Amino acid sequence: MVERKRWENNFSEWFQDVIFKAELMDYRYPVKGCGVWLPYGFKLRSNVVSLIRKLLDETGHEEVLFPLMITSRMIGKESEHVESFEEQIFWVTHAGKRELDEKLALRPTSETAIAPMLKLWIRSHADLPKKYYQIVSVFRYETKATRPFIRLREVTTFKEAHTSHESYEDAEKQIREAIKIYNRFFDELCLPYLVSKRPEWDKFAGALYSIAYDTIFPDGRVLQIGTIHNLGQNFSKAFDITFEKRDGSRDYIWQTCYGISERVIAAVVAVHGDDHGLVLPPTVAPIQIVIIPIPYKEYEEKVLEKCRSVEEKLKREGLRVKLDSREKLTPGAKFFEWEFKGVPLRVEIGPRDYEENTLTLVRRDTLERVRIKDSEAVKKTFEMLSMIQESLRRRALKYLLDRVKRAESVEEVVRLTSEKPLIVEVGWCGKSDCGVALEEKTNLSVLGIPTDEASPPENMKCLICGEKAKFIVRIAKTY
């Protein structure tokens, strides 16, 4: 395995370095909190976007595209919602030299852009369910320290799904579908996650409840990488979106929404990396295989010819292959560059490979080398790509699980997390006061209640009031 010292001990620097030098994003753009997606990063982004698009299309979601600007009247209709976003909204107040009659918000999220159109589109139960999504930029005037992919003022890759249903039960069913979709999505990215029901004071503004996906970074801090919200009838009441029910009466529609952003890409970078740089899962790597000729006197042309034929063969199989035939760089310099950029598999072809009808495969994750026969090239390539995928998934999952601990007192939480932040699971009576006190005393944030666990052990107690625990609750240091 490749070392992960710098990755773990100096993560923040490692992360900035990789994003810039692996040419994912250039963060020197003159507007704070906004970065430029570079060609290599853009391809990674496209592959991640294709993956989620496929999962949503397969489950009957329809892609749409709503305008960026929302009138201040629209955004103000759901009161909790506007209150929560108030401090974060960028306002367009002028056009040309004129002041606008009504100021326009850059969408911080699109519930209030979509609602007035749903009101026009939905008349009866026959129109339901409706499952829409869009992939857009959203804008939030973050006052905390901004950083690429994690906290941006222009979030450039916001996938937001918005669904409408005829009953609470149908909305709940949709929540379960969304969970399945996100599970599959994160699995394909080899990302481990914990799914928690956020506490009341941290739910999405305007939701009945919020479920969130969290993953852990090498610095022990937790990043929220996806959220799913049951909106109930809050927005439909605020926007008066009603439909005719099967029994002829009228009701407000029931809604859900769920989103992911480029934080997912931040997680792919952070979770799988090592001291050699990026390590990308084959599912989304812009280049899955790089072929590097090892030239040697009198063999240059023959080796290159063979490289081209292997490139051709692998491309025919639908793989994303690059032949790096630059003459000015040594093979070593190329190894370094493509390892840094996280290409999962390297093919080396030298004079001996030419003579003996072989090639050498090198895995990015372990740097293991294996020499194979030409005739096995396609089969072995696929085998190794799926081994890499599997091994990244397993390693990342283990890394996360190793960092989830249980504790029975505030002191134990503090002790456990003093050296390096962890995710700690503790007992909780369920009262908001105790939750807030827990955050204050541990200096951690409540992630919420595991969605997959029915009830806490019999003898578990609330860490604050000492009453019998009603829930297990996860706490951690978050981004």
Add this chain to the structure above:
Amino acid sequence: MVERKRWENNFSEWFQDVIFKAELMDYRYPVKGCGVWLPYGFKLRSNVVSLIRKLLDETGHEEVLFPLMITSRMIGKESEHVESFEEQIFWVTHAGKRELDEKLALRPTSETAIAPMLKLWIRSHADLPKKYYQIVSVFRYETKATRPFIRLREVTTFKEAHTSHESYEDAEKQIREAIKIYNRFFDELCLPYLVSKRPEWDKFAGALYSIAYDTIFPDGRVLQIGTIHNLGQNFSKAFDITFEKRDGSRDYIWQTCYGISERVIAAVVAVHGDDHGLVLPPTVAPIQIVIIPIPYKEYEEKVLEKCRSVEEKLKREGLRVKLDSREKLTPGAKFFEWEFKGVPLRVEIGPRDYEENTLTLVRRDTLERVRIKDSEAVKKTFEMLSMIQESLRRRALKYLLDRVKRAESVEEVVRLTSEKPLIVEVGWCGKSDCGVALEEKTNLSVLGIPTDEASPPENMKCLICGEKAKFIVRIAKTY
């Protein structure tokens, strides 16, 4: 052929109707000049976007993504540029409750967003050429009447390419490549066009010169559907973007840019339509083939089974196929709906087809029906799709060419265009004064000089001053 009376005589109404009822865009969004892409329209848009993306990727363009907001300082650096866009810029002045230190423009186009980054990226001739593009929304506070796809305040599908070169000659070479790319792009969309060099007073602000693609709409008005600009060193001087030349000296980079927008989709809709609705070229139709069962007592299940097997067979060939098995609608209602939505080819399967191993194909463009054997299904489908493509292209080209006339006097121009607007080619001495006078006297706009014609006929005279014509110039009523 299908009638085109309403299409031609009542085009504006026809156009609005088709966009809305064929479910391309809903223009009732509460912010003026902004529309919502509906699922069917979004798929059409995606196919058009994929087409241009493919052409750009194949020619070494790299896709990137720049932030939306541009500081007022950046946008003000190139003086002609800012002056031309000044009246059209949406300004973000506040965030939360704070006033921003420096107001931020929503990009009307991205030259000034990209320039400061090019300055960081380009050091020497070895870094050149650089060919970037992005597909984004741009924002223009239009004061003329807005309308979907044609004049929007949020242009949602702006493909802008930005290239940098080491010499004027290289930039000129790039212009020629851009022309080739756009020619191929419009050909694939079956769109006819005229390519004109815009007059001085109508070029892109900050460009040495501008080339534009125009097509004609059924109302005789001309729509600009693409532009290509040689920027020279105007922006690189304003932003101080220099590089080390091969001889060791320094120079400013030479730039070009070229763009298209959803106006291309407006043109696809407008140019190919008829009184039954949309007619989509197979290259970009969201559904290329719709299969409709013609049920008849005791044959329902058999017919449906056969439909499914044809669907399967055509999908395996990579075609975009939809089987419309809705039970509540009659076949006639389905014909109407899919014709309106412009699906190029319809497959009808009824009891007789089931018994005799046949199926019926109906072309959208001509409504011609042909009954074929099951065994020919794949072959005939491909044949007919390419016949439709070819026939749309030919019809549209003829329509355009029929509407280009030559005239030798202002009176003749007025007479020719009095009944219905046309594109008129006339002699021009080349002086701006005469150009402007020509526009005033004819009440038309100068499109510019044909890029493909060396010089005008010997005896041609300027329509205004009577001097020997130096150029042919096209004039027309424009959108």
